[in-house]
Amino acid sequence: MCCLIFSVDMSHRQAADSVIGAVEASGRHYRDSLPMIASENILSPLVRRACNSDLHGRYAEGLPRRRYYQGCEDFDTIEEIGISSAKRVFNCNFANIQSTSGTNSNMGVLKALAKPGDTITAVSTADGGHISHARMGAVGLRGLNLITYPWDLGRMEPDIDAAAALIRESEPTIALFGQSVFLFPTPLAELSDAAHEVGARVMFDAAHVLGLVAGGQFQDPLHEGADVMTGSSHKTFPGPQGGFVLSDSDDEKFQRRLNSGIFPGVCSSYHLHHVAGKVVALSEFEAFGEEYASDTVSNAKALGEALASEGFDVLAEERGYTASHQVVTRHGEVDSGAGRDAAATLEQAGIITNMNMLPGDTKALAPSGLRLGTPELTRVGMGTDEMQDVARFFARSLLEGEDPKAVKHDVTEFKGDYRTVRYCFEPGPAYPGLD
Ligand SMILES: Cc1ncc(COP(=O)(O)O)c(C=O)c1O
Known part of the structure; x- marks a missing residue:
């Protein structure tokens, strides 16, 4: 009787272990990728x-x-x-x-x-x-x-x-x-x-x-x-x-x-x-925020220009593509789902983005565009030169039809140099606790 009371149902434990495993896998996925979702960021160690x-x-x-x-x-x-x-x-x-x-x-x-x-x-x-x-x-x-x-x-x-x-x-x-x-x-x-x-x-x-x-x-x-x-x-x-x-x-x-x-x-x-x-x-923003914000916007402008020079259709060319942390690209006809397809290919290549409706699109799940952001890449130390490298990875995956696995291999190697979070009092691991 005593054993029954104190026994642990292993299926429950397995569920908890699966969650912890998935949490760590997610961390590795982001660590080894180029996270470019405009609404995301990473935490400083403090x-x-x-x-x-x-x-x-x-x-x-x-x-x-x-x-x-x-x-x-x-x-x-x-x-x-x-x-x-x-x-x-x-x-x-x-x-x-x-x-x-x-x-x-x-x-x-x-x-x-x-x-x-x-x-x-x-x-x-x-x-x-x-x-x-x-x-x-x-x-x-x-x-x-x-x-x-x-x-x-x-x-x-x-x-x-x-x-x-x-x-x-x-x-x-x-x-x-x-x-x-x-x-x-x-x-x-x-x-x-x-x-x-x-x-x-x-x-x-x-x-x-x-x-x-x-x-x-x-x-x-x-x-x-x-x-x-x-x-x-x-x-x-x-x-x-x-x-x-x-x-x-x-x-x-x-x-x-x-x-x-x-x-x-x-x-x-x-x-x-x-x-x-x-x-x-x-507090960290009071010390480092102006530089971080300025670098984030410069990187977005550089990314817009680099993507355009690779041959992508980047919105708002006449206004210099962007004045914020975002860049928006069009990948096909209105409502074609080309943005959804581009986001899926990019993820296979180790680049995390989100599909986005563009003016004229009416289907949220089949839009023609992507919305890209530079905050996380900036916080791990990338600058305007690296935005050229990022645009090259986009071109290889989406314009040159290269096997996404080959691009992902190079993305992961490239990202290996950018794993420290900056613009904070104690720069440290951006994706901590992972093997
Ligand atoms: C303009 C605007 N308002 C509000 C929100 C919601 O913010 P949260 O995700 O913090 O609820 C978003 C999220 O992307 C947004 O873009």
Whole structure:
């Protein structure tokens, strides 16, 4: 009887072992590949230490020194340091660092600033807007009436005059800007004026470009008219998965609304280990962020040029391909699925990307394009010269029909020189704990 009580069902143990095996295999896959998904990044050793800590299991609802739980004193110190650092990094008067993702930040702000039935204007998903800006996502969840901006396909940004007219006509409660396909700064000053004229709040979703904004390499939404800026802490901003809500308003009532949009609005536990990691990432960003952001954008521009010179159809040639961390390529006719096929071939060759809808595409699972990003390659030490090498690997795989296995062999050898994470206090293994 005793044996039965204490026996372990080995199939359960095998399942756990399989998971650990897959976790390590995934780490090796990324270590040996060229990870080029624009929304991804890697952690510095110090950020990893903060994340992999006892805070993982703790709770701290409320704000620093005003908690619903005991035991938070040390965490209060962490969150206070983080709020001060975030205000310095983003040069603003208000920061909430609790949200658990970019989507969660958006949900909190929509909860804070709008009520069901209100109107919101935003970029459509077809033009690069995010699902949280759509009826199927957070905007729909809040019961908002969505109107999307007319889009300037050539410039890959809202059509300024037509979007301003639409805002004046529709008088939204929130005018939301920002995209997932985000090559160029939004003409925010002009559009914010139109929004403020009709009493709308301007919300800027900087999920993708937050690290570039913080590093002074993109645009400065909070000083170009945005009343509130949301973002992810793990895309171009090189921290752990999480979010930010930021504002330059010094209106305490407005700040309280934003805080309560996050808690109790959309969070209870807010993943304290990730908040601690975010705060370490903010400190590292203060020391290294400007250089990192500048290198990330230079690499994206170099990648765009190198891919074009290899013969790829890179979008926005007339604007220099990109002003962000992203490059977008077209691989075939609209709705042909050529982007999906290219992503699959590249993965066999050791290059990790994502297929993406381009203007005109209507099928999310059969799009014609790829969206590429440079943050991770930059953080492991690649520069503009290496972007030529990367473009060559693309050409061998996609244009020259070489066996992807042969390309993968060379990619893995090439990547062997780029396994140390930089732009941080203690540069160390970018993909730790692997044999
Ligand atoms: C514009 C935009 N907003 C929000 C998000 C969601 O961010 P998260 O994945 O942190 O929820 C994304 C994700 O890619 C995005 O591109």
